[in-house]
Amino acid sequence: MKAVVIDNYGSADELHEAEIVVPKIAEDEVLVEVKATSVNPIDVKIRQGLRKANFDWQFPVVLGWDLSGIIVQIGSKVADFQVGDAVFARPDTYQDARRGTYAEYAAVKEDKLVLKPENISFEKAAAIPLAGLTAWQVVVDRLKIKAGEKLLVQAGAGGVGMFAIQIAKYLGAYVTTTTSNKNRQLLLDLGADEVIDYHKNKITDLLSDYDAVFDTINAIDEGLAILKTSGRLVTIAGNPSEAQKQGHPSAEFWRLQANGKQLAQLGALVSQDRIKVIIDSTFDLTTEGLRAAHRLSESHHARGKIVIVPGNHDD
Ligand SMILES: NC(=O)c1ccc[n+]([C@@H]2O[C@H](COP(=O)([O-])OP(=O)(O)OC[C@H]3O[C@@H](n4cnc5c(N)ncnc54)[C@H](OP(=O)(O)O)[C@@H]3O)[C@@H](O)[C@H]2O)c1
Incomplete structure (x- = not known):
C-alpha cells in the first residue's frame, strides 16, 4: 500500500x-x-x-x-x-x-x-479524534467544568482550542479565549464569550478570579495568576513545576488517551451540529x-x- x-x-x-x-x-x-x-x-x-x-x-x-x-x-x-x-x-x-x-x-x-x-x-x-478527545478529556474529565464557571482556553483557534471552547459552552461555562485578531469573529461564532488578542493584551492584565484554565501553549504562570484560590489548571503543553503546584496543587499535565466511548459522544454532538469542525x-x-x-x-x-x-x- x-x-x-x-x-x-x-x-x-x-x-x-x-x-x-x-x-x-x-x-x-x-x-x-x-x-x-x-x-x-x-x-x-x-x-x-x-x-x-x-x-x-x-x-x-x-x-x-x-x-x-x-x-x-x-x-x-x-x-x-x-x-x-x-x-x-x-x-x-x-x-x-x-x-x-x-x-x-x-x-x-x-x-x-x-x-x-x-x-x-x-x-x-x-x-x-485526537484534538477532540484531548479537549473532551481536559474540559470534562480533568477540569470538570460546570455550568456558570469561568474558563480560559488558550489558543482557541487551534485544533484543540476550537473543540475545547465548544465543549465548555455545551456544558454551560463562560468561556474566554486567546487568539490573533484575524480569528476573533470565528471564535465568537463558535460561542466564545470573550476573545483576547494575545498580540495586544496580556491575560494577566484583563482576567482574574477564573475557575479554570486550559493551557495549550505552556503559559502556566500566566494561567495560574488569573485563577481564584480554588481554581484548576490543566496543561497539555508543559509540566507544572513543584513551585507552580504549591499555590495550586491540582495543576497538572494531561496526555490524551484513545477512547472510543468518548469519541462516540463527540461524534454525536458534531452530528447534531452542537459542535462544529x-x-x-x-x-x-x-x-x-x-x-x-x-x-x-x-x-x-x-x-x-x-x-x-x-x-x-x-x-
Ligand atoms: N498532551 C496531549 O495529549 C496533547 C494533545 C493534543 C495537542 N497537544 C499539544 O497542544 C498544543 C496545541 O495543539 P493544537 O492541535 O491545538 O495546535 P495547533 O492547531 O497547531 O494550534 C495552532 C493555533 O495556535 C494559536 N496560537 C499560536 N500561538 C499562540 C499564542 N501565543 N496564544 C494564543 N494562541 C496561539 C494560533 O492562533 P493564531 O494564528 O491566532 O496565533 C493557531 O490557530 C500543541 O503543542 C500540541 O502538541 C498535546
Missing part, C-alpha cells in the same frame, strides 16, 4: 511516499481503508526527533493518529463492526512504528472505533501534500485542523 513515511528525524523534507505492507490485524482489530487522516503538532514533534524518549521506533516510521474510512477486514473477535462500516478513530500507538494513519490502510482496535454518523464527511470525521486546509496523501501540511502545522498558525486525503476519498 502507499504510505508517507520518514526514514530519519529532521525537517518536513524527510516525509516521502513509499510502498509498505498492509498491517496484519489481530483478532480484536479491524483493517480500515483510510478515507482521511489529519496532522497534529505531535506528528511534527516526532518527525523533528523531539519525542525520542517516548517513541523509540525503527525507521521507516509512518506518522499519523487520526482516521476515518471504511472497514475492509475484521478480526475473529470483533463483535460490533462489519466489513463496509464507515468509521472514525484515534488508533492506539503501536511499537512497530508502521501503523500510523498517513497510509491507505490502518489497523484499529475495536474499542477505539466509532461508527461515523452519515451526516459527517470523512474529512471532518478525521479531524475530530473547522478545517484550515486539506492536502493529498503525497510527498508534497504531507510536506506542505507539516509546514503549515509548524507555523503554529493553522486555523482549526489540517486534513489529509488519499486519492480514494469521495466527499
Whole structure:
C-alpha cells in the first residue's frame, strides 16, 4: 500500500511516499481503508526527533493518529463492526512504528472505533479524534467544568482550542479565549464569550478570579495568576513545576488517551451540529501534500485542523 513515511528525524523534507505492507490485524482489530487522516503538532514533534524518549521506533516510521474510512477486514473477535462500516478513530500507538494513519490502510482496535454518523464527511470525521478527545478529556474529565464557571482556553483557534471552547459552552461555562485578531469573529461564532488578542493584551492584565484554565501553549504562570484560590489548571503543553503546584496543587499535565466511548459522544454532538469542525486546509496523501501540511502545522498558525486525503476519498 502507499504510505508517507520518514526514514530519519529532521525537517518536513524527510516525509516521502513509499510502498509498505498492509498491517496484519489481530483478532480484536479491524483493517480500515483510510478515507482521511489529519496532522497534529505531535506528528511534527516526532518527525523533528523531539519525542525520542517516548517513541523509540525503527525507521521507516509512518506518522499519523487520526482516521476515518471504511472497514475492509475484521478480526475473529470483533463483535460490533462489519466489513463496509464507515468509521472514525484515534488508533492506539503501536511499537512497530508502521501503523500510523498517513497510509491507505490502518489497523484499529475495536474499542477505539466509532461508527461515523452519515451526516459527517470523512474529512471532518478525521479531524475530530485526537484534538477532540484531548479537549473532551481536559474540559470534562480533568477540569470538570460546570455550568456558570469561568474558563480560559488558550489558543482557541487551534485544533484543540476550537473543540475545547465548544465543549465548555455545551456544558454551560463562560468561556474566554486567546487568539490573533484575524480569528476573533470565528471564535465568537463558535460561542466564545470573550476573545483576547494575545498580540495586544496580556491575560494577566484583563482576567482574574477564573475557575479554570486550559493551557495549550505552556503559559502556566500566566494561567495560574488569573485563577481564584480554588481554581484548576490543566496543561497539555508543559509540566507544572513543584513551585507552580504549591499555590495550586491540582495543576497538572494531561496526555490524551484513545477512547472510543468518548469519541462516540463527540461524534454525536458534531452530528447534531452542537459542535462544529473547522478545517484550515486539506492536502493529498503525497510527498508534497504531507510536506506542505507539516509546514503549515509548524507555523503554529493553522486555523482549526489540517486534513489529509488519499486519492480514494469521495466527499
Ligand atoms: N498532551 C496531549 O495529549 C496533547 C494533545 C493534543 C495537542 N497537544 C499539544 O497542544 C498544543 C496545541 O495543539 P493544537 O492541535 O491545538 O495546535 P495547533 O492547531 O497547531 O494550534 C495552532 C493555533 O495556535 C494559536 N496560537 C499560536 N500561538 C499562540 C499564542 N501565543 N496564544 C494564543 N494562541 C496561539 C494560533 O492562533 P493564531 O494564528 O491566532 O496565533 C493557531 O490557530 C500543541 O503543542 C500540541 O502538541 C498535546
